[in-house]
Amino acid sequence: MKIGLFIPCYVDALYPEVGVSTYKLLRSLGLDVYYPEKQTCCGQPMGNAGFQDKSRKLVESFDELFKGFDYVVAPSASCTSYVRFFHPEIAGHECEAAGKTVDLVEFLHDIMKVKSLPAKFPHKVSLHNSCHGVRELGLSSPTERNIPKFNKIKDLLQMVEGITVFEPERPDECCGFGGMFSIEEIGVSTKMGIDKLHRHIGTGAEFITGPDSSCLMHMQGIAAKRKLPVKFIHVAQILSAGL
Amino acid sequence: MSTIHAKRANEFVRDTEKVDRHDATFWSVRVKRDAMAHMLPEWENLREAASRIKKHTVTHLADYLEKFAENARQNGVHVHWAKDAAEYNDIVLKILNEHDVRKVVKSKSMLTEECGLNDSLIHHGIDVVETDLGERILQLMGIPPSHIVMPAIHITREQVMECFVDKGIVEKEGQKAADSMHGDRRVLEAEADPTFLTRCARFHLRENFMTADCGMTGANFGIAETGEVVVCTNEGNADMSTSIPPLHIVSMGIEKLIPDYKSMAVFQRLLARNGTGQPTTVYTSHFRKPRPGQEMHIILVDNGRSDILGNEDHWQTLKCMRCGACMNTCPVYRRSGGYSYTYFIPGPIGINLGMLKNPDVNFNNCSACSLCCSCDNVCPVKVDLSTQIYKWRQQLDSMHHADPMKKAMSEGMKVMFDHPGLYTSALRVAPVANCMPSFLTNLVMSPWTYGHSMPEFAKKSFHQLWKSGLDDHK
Ligand code: SF4
Ligand code: SF4
Numbered sequence: 001m002k003i004g005l006f007i008p009c010y011v012d013a014l015y016p017e018v019g020v021s022t023y024k025l026l027r028s029l030g031l032d033v034y035y036p037e038k039q040t041c042c043g044q045p046m047g048n049a050g051f052q053d054k055s056r057k058l059v060e061s062f063d064e065l066f067k068g069f070d071y072v073v074a075p076s077a078s079c080t081s082y083v084r085f086f087h088p089e090i091a092g093h094e095c096e097a098a099g100k101t102v103d104l105v106e107f108l109h110d111i112m113k114v115k116s117l118p119a120k121f122p123h124k125v126s127l128h129n130s131c132h133g134v135r136e137l138g139l140s141s142p143t144e145r146n147i148p149k150f151n152k153i154k155d156l157l158q159m160v161e162g163i164t165v166f167e168p169e170r171p172d173e174c175c176g177f178g179g180m181f182s183i184e185e186i187g188v189s190t191k192m193g194i195d196k197l198h199r200h201i202g203t204g205a206e207f208i209t210g211p212d213s214s215c216l217m218h219m220q221g222i223a224a225k226r227k228l229p230v231k232f233i234h235v236a237q238i239l240s241a242g243l
Numbered sequence: 244m245s246t247i248h249a250k251r252a253n254e255f256v257r258d259t260e261k262v263d264r265h266d267a268t269f270w271s272v273r274v275k276r277d278a279m280a281h282m283l284p285e286w287e288n289l290r291e292a293a294s295r296i297k298k299h300t301v302t303h304l305a306d307y308l309e310k311f312a313e314n315a316r317q318n319g320v321h322v323h324w325a326k327d328a329a330e331y332n333d334i335v336l337k338i339l340n341e342h343d344v345r346k347v348v349k350s351k352s353m354l355t356e357e358c359g360l361n362d363s364l365i366h367h368g369i370d371v372v373e374t375d376l377g378e379r380i381l382q383l384m385g386i387p388p389s390h391i392v393m394p395a396i397h398i399t400r401e402q403v404m405e406c407f408v409d410k411g412i413v414e415k416e417g418q419k420a421a422d423s424m425h426g427d428r429r430v431l432e433a434e435a436d437p438t439f440l441t442r443c444a445r446f447h448l449r450e451n452f453m454t455a456d457c458g459m460t461g462a463n464f465g466i467a468e469t470g471e472v473v474v475c476t477n478e479g480n481a482d483m484s485t486s487i488p489p490l491h492i493v494s495m496g497i498e499k500l501i502p503d504y505k506s507m508a509v510f511q512r513l514l515a516r517n518g519t520g521q522p523t524t525v526y527t528s529h530f531r532k533p534r535p536g537q538e539m540h541i542i543l544v545d546n547g548r549s550d551i552l553g554n555e556d557h558w559q560t561l562k563c564m565r566c567g568a569c570m571n572t573c574p575v576y577r578r579s580g581g582y583s584y585t586y587f588i589p590g591p592i593g594i595n596l597g598m599l600k601n602p603d604v605n606f607n608n609c610s611a612c613s614l615c616c617s618c619d620n621v622c623p624v625k626v627d628l629s630t631q632i633y634k635w636r637q638q639l640d641s642m643h644h645a646d647p648m649k650k651a652m653s654e655g656m657k658v659m660f661d662h663p664g665l666y667t668s669a670l671r672v673a674p675v676a677n678c679m680p681s682f683l684t685n686l687v688m689s690p691w692t693y694g695h696s697m698p699e700f701a702k703k704s705f706h707q708l709w710k711s712g713l714d715d716h717k
Contacts, residue, residue, distance in 0.1 A: 016704050016707075051654075054657040131614070144572065170270070174574045184610045186249070186693045221697070224695070
């Protein structure tokens with residue numbers, strides 16, 4: 001199976017280790033993984049700010065770069081859902097790549113159906129169920145809905161040796177990132193982040209982990225400013241620990 | 244440049260205790276709602292059914308309206324049509340004048356709020372008394388509601404006490420209230436005892452019910468099949484408002500229509516469960532015909548609704564049954580309060596309705612959303628609230644309401660992301676930012692650093708790592 005690796009811009013610049021973990025994880029499953037070097041961003045920051053039109057060219061070139069792969073895998077739920085659900089509308093036509101773009105968790109859980117992982121991570125973690133992962137990609141059952149409970153991220157994390165996984169109170173309330181929202185509505189965004197952090201820390205976990213580096217970045221920035229005692233790690237890094 | 248919502252919200256969050264209380268209050272309603280939703284195995288089917296019934300009704304609105312009006316007339320009810328707020332206010336005034344009405348008692352109606360009815364009546368010398376307890380408190384305080392279902396939940400009992408003292412209600416009704424509780428009036432007053440306050444309000448309202456010449460209600464639903472309206476309250480005040488006065492006027496938005504009793508059963512199961520976490524409202528009152536000796540009028544109000552029907556992106560707002568759940572779940576509403584929004588209906592549905600009503604003012608609310616999509620998932624009629632907010636944002640630039648900072652940033656991103664070469668070289672220099680004196684980076688990113696420390700750029704981007712050996716194909 002030929003996999004196109006999509007490493008969203010902020011992962012590229014701020015958290016390259018998340019990209020490396022994803023790559024190693026996919027390779028360890030015996031997959032053929034390529035990283036098209038001309039990729040940049042999914043366009044979501046512009047779209048959420050109200051300038052989706054400015055990402056038209058980017059959307060077309062995303063499709064060009066990735067349409068030849070069997071799957072496009074990204075370690076980011078939010079970017080994945082933007083590509084899958086918004087690219088066709090922005091382009092004004094069906095996008096081949098968009099239909100094949102999946103988040104790493106979805107890919108491992110639903111497509112590769114992994115049942116075991118060699119990773120070890122003897123730590124307590126609090127799981128951050130990020131909004132677009134929950135409510136757009138369906139990585140876990142949204143608490144608003146009356147449907148059977150599930151959590152694909154937790155399923156995967158629990159394959160890791162030594163790990164203890166907690167979920168915070170209000171397990172899928174927004175952390176307040178929201179792209180430009182965190183700049184434009186700084187007061188509410190920060191307050192949401194603080195509240196979320198306290199709930200994560202309240203579980204007694206040493207790490208906050210999740211499928212979206214953007215939420216982690218937001219919370220990390222707020223935690224650092226207040227010197228809150230918690231560390232951050234992307235799900236991909238835990239699942240690949242020891243590779 | 245910040246929107247009005249952002250500015251007011253930034254003020255609101257300063258008082259941590261207040262914002263935490265506000266958040267906790269509405270979150271507890273969300274929790275109660277979830278418990279109710281999880282008690283009904285058919286919950287998601289009900290939502291789907293409700294959504295489809297609403298879609299069906301609003302897409303056949305003219306037929307159902309005719310049917311409703313015809314049946315209402317057959318029941319001996321006078322039916323009026325108002326195309327906008329002004330026409331509506333005129334019709335009400337005309338009916339009141341014909342009956343020499345001096346005082347009106349009203350049960351809660353967001354439509355009268357939308358049309359500014361109270362001001363119009365007061366202006367014409369008619370005494371208007373809100374009878375929903377929360378609404379009455381706000382009316383006495385001279386402030387607007389901050390939520391559509393729990394309009395005064397942000398007011399503390401101490402504030403209510405102060406207001407009741409101020410308005411002479413405690414002086415007049417306090418002794419009666421204390422006696423009815425077999426309590427010591429001075430103690431009850433000093434403690435701003437909630438039961439004492441409700442008793443005072445009860446005696447105060449009772450007198451108004453007895454002396455009013457007209458009772459006005461809204462309508463949660465209008466049933467086309469029978470020509471009746473259904474009003475849901477917890478206090479029974481709609482029934483009190485209509486039981487004594489010889490005149491009953493119903494104000495109903497044309498989107499409140501549903502086809503028949505069978506559909507009513509679907510909505511009845513959803514409304515209170517979803518709105519307040521109760522299995523049902525305490526009173527579900529059906530008004531079909533006037534009492535003997537009473538006159539009943541129904542005013543069907545358009546006020547922009549048929550324009551919304553023709554709006555491809557936003558017609559779904561007409562499915563809304565004003566349960567308030569999207570506000571309760573909205574993490575932004577809970578942390579910014581109803582008064583941070585520029586439209587009288589706040590929260591997710593208010594952002595959208597406000598834009599439909601007056602975008603030149605209400606664009607100020609479009610920032611109040613992190614696009615978490617929680618509102619879409621609680622809505623009992625599946626209004627696509629967050630999608631609509633996203634769509635409004637795309638239109639702000641052409642409406643000349645785009646934020647210049649966001650526009651500049653988006654333009655910068657476009658240039659960078661459209662040119663992979665530029666993007667890559669920008670990343671190559673990015674680590675330099677880490678070495679700059681922090682006051683410089685703080686200045687550049689000042690809004691972000693209000694709440695956050697700066698993120699650190701990695702020493703080497705993934706791009707660079709890939710090139711320098713990660714790629715194991717070669
Ligand atoms: S999507 Fe926006 S409006 Fe809806 S609940 Fe989330 S923050 Fe509030
Ligand atoms: S939009 Fe939906 S959730 Fe919000 S008030 Fe209307 S019916 Fe209730």
